[in-house]
Amino acid sequence: xxSTGNYNDFSVEDxxxxxxxxxxxxxxxEDLNVFWHNWLLQNPNKRSLIQxxxxxxxxxxxxxxxxxxxxxxxIVNSVVDxxxxxxxxxxxGSRLIFTRWYYxxxxxxxxxxxxxxxxxxxxxxHIPNNAAHVTDYKSLVNNSAEDLIERINNTSxxxxxxxxxxxxxxxxxxxxxxxxxxxxxxxxxxxxxSGEAVFEVAKNKGKPFLVYANGLVTKVIGTKFKVRCxxxxxxxxxxxxxxxxxxxxxxxxxxxxTIEDNKGGNIILTRxxxxxxTSSSNNLETxxxxxxxxxxxxxADYKFKETPVETVFKMIEDGYGITVIFDREMLSKHKITANxxxxxxxxxxxxxxxxxxxxxxxSDGKVIIYNK
Amino acid sequence: MNFxxxxxxxxxSLWRNMLQGEKKAFERLMILHFKPLFNYGCKFTSDADLxxxxxxxxxxxxxxxxxxxxxEVSPKAYLMASLRRSLHRKLKxxxxxxxxxxxxxxxxxxxxxxxxxxxxxxxxxxRNIATQLAExxxxxxxxxxxxxxxxxxxxxxxxxxxxxxxISQQTVSNMLQTALQKxxxxxxxxxxxxxxxxxxxxxxxxx
Numbered sequence: 001x002x003s004t005g006n007y008n009d010f011s012v013e014d015x016x017x018x019x020x021x022x023x024x025x026x027x028x029x030e031d032l033n034v035f036w037h038n039w040l041l042q043n044p045n046k047r048s049l050i051q052x053x054x055x056x057x058x059x060x061x062x063x064x065x066x067x068x069x070x071x072x073x074x075i076v077n078s079v080v081d082x083x084x085x086x087x088x089x090x091x092x093g094s095r096l097i098f099t100r101w102y103y104x105x106x107x108x109x110x111x112x113x114x115x116x117x118x119x120x121x122x123x124x125x126h127i128p129n130n131a132a133h134v135t136d137y138k139s140l141v142n143n144s145a146e147d148l149i150e151r152i153n154n155t156s157x158x159x160x161x162x163x164x165x166x167x168x169x170x171x172x173x174x175x176x177x178x179x180x181x182x183x184x185x186x187x188x189x190x191x192x193x194s195g196e197a198v199f200e201v202a203k204n205k206g207k208p209f210l211v212y213a214n215g216l217v218t219k220v221i222g223t224k225f226k227v228r229c230x231x232x233x234x235x236x237x238x239x240x241x242x243x244x245x246x247x248x249x250x251x252x253x254x255x256x257x258t259i260e261d262n263k264g265g266n267i268i269l270t271r272x273x274x275x276x277x278t279s280s281s282n283n284l285e286t287x288x289x290x291x292x293x294x295x296x297x298x299x300a301d302y303k304f305k306e307t308p309v310e311t312v313f314k315m316i317e318d319g320y321g322i323t324v325i326f327d328r329e330m331l332s333k334h335k336i337t338a339n340x341x342x343x344x345x346x347x348x349x350x351x352x353x354x355x356x357x358x359x360x361x362x363s364d365g366k367v368i369i370y371n372k
Numbered sequence: 373m374n375f376x377x378x379x380x381x382x383x384x385s386l387w388r389n390m391l392q393g394e395k396k397a398f399e400r401l402m403i404l405h406f407k408p409l410f411n412y413g414c415k416f417t418s419d420a421d422l423x424x425x426x427x428x429x430x431x432x433x434x435x436x437x438x439x440x441x442x443x444e445v446s447p448k449a450y451l452m453a454s455l456r457r458s459l460h461r462k463l464k465x466x467x468x469x470x471x472x473x474x475x476x477x478x479x480x481x482x483x484x485x486x487x488x489x490x491x492x493x494x495x496x497x498x499r500n501i502a503t504q505l506a507e508x509x510x511x512x513x514x515x516x517x518x519x520x521x522x523x524x525x526x527x528x529x530x531x532x533x534x535x536x537x538x539i540s541q542q543t544v545s546n547m548l549q550t551a552l553q554k555x556x557x558x559x560x561x562x563x564x565x566x567x568x569x570x571x572x573x574x575x576x577x578x579x
Contacts, residue, residue, distance in 0.1 A: 012501065013501070013555075013556045016501075016505075017524065017552055017555075019527075022524065023527070051495070051498075052495055052497055052498050052501070055494065055495060055498035055502070056498050056501050056502045056505065059488050059489055059498070059502050060486050060488060060502050060505055060506060061486065061487055061488075061489075062411075062484065062485070062486060062487075062521065062525050063485040063486070063487045064411045064414070065410065065411065065414040065420055067407065067410055067420075072403065072406045072407065073403070075406070075424060075427075075428060076399060076402045076403050076406065078428075079402065079428050079431055079432060080395060080398065080399050080402075082432065083395060083398070083432075083435055156465070
């Protein structure tokens, strides 16, 4: 049992780092017990030394991470369950119950800074829950009436997909999308997503671009945004880098009206805004805006000359107590020259939008400016 | 502590049975090795979820490739080596700064922390030595820390450590020796602090 020499000559530290001695102290077995008890009997003068060494060994514990036996069993069980299904060609095992999907984010990805979200019509968490709705990728794809093309990215490099309407989808690792085989000819441009992708949408006034991801629908009004939802994640995240998107839960009973038909009742995200949606609880994380109630009695001077758009909209907001949502970046350079005094709010809006070549919609007390 | 020396026999047969497609053996193997692998993996990153994911991936992969695996390997070393490799790969790819670096150390610190329950230590001498030891170990270079950890806290042989870290057995020995020297080096200093030592112990220390 001597590894490096005679135990009689051992110092404290020699014992501390002796394999056999350590094993006896930490996880004793029959044969070790016998050996060491005998040795101590034969060397009673070493008792103190040994005691020191034992104490040191016992108390120099490594800090190990916590994990319960229950959790280990759960994980093992989930893997064992998948044993049959592995080898089916699913490269990265995307069907496992991963605790989290981990991947690298390239520096070129545009990640929006989350600020606030304007909430329209529906209070948080009160989205009507239609239990019959199945909202996961697979079901949506299977239930689609149209012929779909599916693109899968199992590689670690992002995959750029050009859609026939001129839009581009950059599909990230372990992600897949499905879209109509005749994408440029359908009434509504629908894309089903599992995973993560950045969308650059070609403008098309008549045809909204809709992304369906794990219970959340994102409609594009602007140009560039990212959707993230992985198959076994409960969460969906939408980041907007430019333009405006409207999001709604698929479980919304009036989904068709809410988002597909532009009737409002959805959440509008403008540039640098973010919404988090949790499928299981059908919960959209938003900040509720205080409804402005201030209404000016006197009409302010609505005579504009080379006035920045931002100022114009601000005056309308202040004057009518109605929020105007517009893409600041897109309209930042524009100026308005017009005399809008004594016109109704709608007339003012009409005139402004005509000048900017945009159009607006009213959604429950807010004005939303859309690209044409 | 997970010294598998006593169950070495059964572990080998578990491995062999798993290779032949026995799911029960696979399950046993995974249960047996999960915690040690998890403990080890968490030394390279604080992202516990990443480590759990890697371990799951690892076992699935082993099952898929079981017909191509060797029967006569140390399962522990094979598993630890594979985990180390896949973790490093993932950590590297997630940290663009290190994408082009070949330096092992730069990818991830080996986070070894010794916690001492000072009040549980009766003897003042033991307390002092233990505290000093903890400090010394913290000051060890990354790979020496790793070698010490694998040997003394996982009970791995020189051969197994070599396979896990992809280095030669000689390097393992050298690193261990250096590390031990460093860990014990400060013991002499304790005497200068005027701490009373058991005369027997003094004699053992050659003082």
